[in-house]
Amino acid sequence: MQPEDFSSEDKEMLSWDINDMKLPQNVKKTDWFQEWPDSYEKYIYSSEDRNAQRHLSSWAMRNTNNHNSRILKKSCLGVVVCGLDCSVDEGRKIYLRPAICDKARQKQQRKRCPNCDGPLKLIPCRGHGGFPVTNFWRHDGRFIFFQSKGEHDHPKPETKLEAEARRAMKKAHAASSSASLKLKGGPETKSYGFGGATDLADPTSTMVPTKLYEKCKLSNGRIYNSSELLQPSVSGAFSDYSDLQTWNKNAAFGRNPLNDNCCPSYPFPLTSWPYDFTSAQNSSEPFSQQIPVEPPAPKTSCHSLWPNPGGDLYEEKVHVDFNSYYSSTTCHSPQEDPFLLTYTSHPHHPYSLPGKSNKWGFDEEMRCMGLDHCNNEMLLNLCPLR
DNA sequence: AAATGCGGGGTAA
DNA sequence: TTACCCCGCATTT
Numbered sequence A: 001m002q003p004e005d006f007s008s009e010d011k012e013m014l015s016w017d018i019n020d021m022k023l024p025q026n027v028k029k030t031d032w033f034q035e036w037p038d039s040y041e042k043y044i045y046s047s048e049d050r051n052a053q054r055h056l057s058s059w060a061m062r063n064t065n066n067h068n069s070r071i072l073k074k075s076c077l078g079v080v081v082c083g084l085d086c087s088v089d090e091g092r093k094i095y096l097r098p099a100i101c102d103k104a105r106q107k108q109q110r111k112r113c114p115n116c117d118g119p120l121k122l123i124p125c126r127g128h129g130g131f132p133v134t135n136f137w138r139h140d141g142r143f144i145f146f147q148s149k150g151e152h153d154h155p156k157p158e159t160k161l162e163a164e165a166r167r168a169m170k171k172a173h174a175a176s177s178s179a180s181l182k183l184k185g186g187p188e189t190k191s192y193g194f195g196g197a198t199d200l201a202d203p204t205s206t207m208v209p210t211k212l213y214e215k216c217k218l219s220n221g222r223i224y225n226s227s228e229l230l231q232p233s234v235s236g237a238f239s240d241y242s243d244l245q246t247w248n249k250n251a252a253f254g255r256n257p258l259n260d261n262c263c264p265s266y267p268f269p270l271t272s273w274p275y276d277f278t279s280a281q282n283s284s285e286p287f288s289q290q291i292p293v294e295p296p297a298p299k300t301s302c303h304s305l306w307p308n309p310g311g312d313l314y315e316e317k318v319h320v321d322f323n324s325y326y327s328s329t330t331c332h333s334p335q336e337d338p339f340l341l342t343y344t345s346h347p348h349h350p351y352s353l354p355g356k357s358n359k360w361g362f363d364e365e366m367r368c369m370g371l372d373h374c375n376n377e378m379l380l381n382l383c384p385l386r
Numbered sequence B: 001a002a003a004t005g006c007g008g009g010g011t012a013a
Numbered sequence C: 001t002t003a004c005c006c007c008g009c010a011t012t013t
Helices: A008-015 A102-110 A160-184 A210-220 A226-230 A244-251 A277-281 A297-303 A317-328 A358-374 A376-382
Strands: A042-046 A061-064 A072-076 A079-082 A092-094 A120-123 A134-140 A143-149 A237-239
Touching: A079 A092, A102 A120
Parallel strands: none
Antiparallel strands: A042 A143, A061 A072, A072 A134, A079 A120, A092 A237, A134 A143
């Protein structure tokens, strides 16, 4: 679209700044929640959007005091990598999510690489003139305005959900290890990053805590079986990113190769379709409020089938599942651990989308997901379950 | 336990 | 003034 094609209203929608005294209120079209906002972007979300309400991002963003209670400012913490630059299988790298809490982050940095036991290293974000990328949130009227400044100059970390699930898993492993130690009276489990592997059966009926099971379901839409939960694994690993410079060039500019892979290369390692209609029906938010009015054309094809698209990434299992799974844990292979995240710059599955401007990246992802949803059965057939 | 938000206070340009 | 940062505290998840 050429600039002259914009109406004055469109221009108003584009020209606002988070610091303006007055922000546009005649918003006709709210944006779909962006999980990985990058570069200099602005979005207007519905005030009903739970993810926007919580100022969520899959980048590790911490609160920053800007002495302005009207505008919430957050800055990026970067990504935690292995100090020895180790690789997991197929060259994947470890990209952990920095803990948001200062104390927890210090603690995290004393921990070892889950893959090689080397030291961990925090790569700070310097994407905004040498400072961390900043995100700004402002609630105004029926909308939540979002603005980001800077381009992330580092790989994506695990999402919040992945990190949480990993923690939960580690905890459960510790618990199960100590339980087995008590039972058998001796150390016999080997640590694989998450802790010792034990042969548990169905997670719904055995030692895997229900909470963990739910958490794993929640993290990316999959319901893992116990062998997946406990197999030797390394979390937060991505491939082909040993050279950050390459990444930077790739990410230049305004986009990130991950965004090109809106769907996993191994698209649907799902043991069941994750959408839970009961949950959606029970949603406290009216469905109509969750859908941005007049969504961009690409996603309209399926948006009516997409339940609660602006819905809760992190609260209601279903939506969480999708958004997190598809946009961050791209390119799963059937053999992969659920938390082995891959990072490929060469999408090779039939559902990847061509390069595009970052602006609609997530919408495209949503479209992709919508398509996936529409073609659920077909795709499940295409991608046999383990 | 960790994430999140708030706000006091500091530094540097 | 602006834009960073650090810290402690309270609340939520």
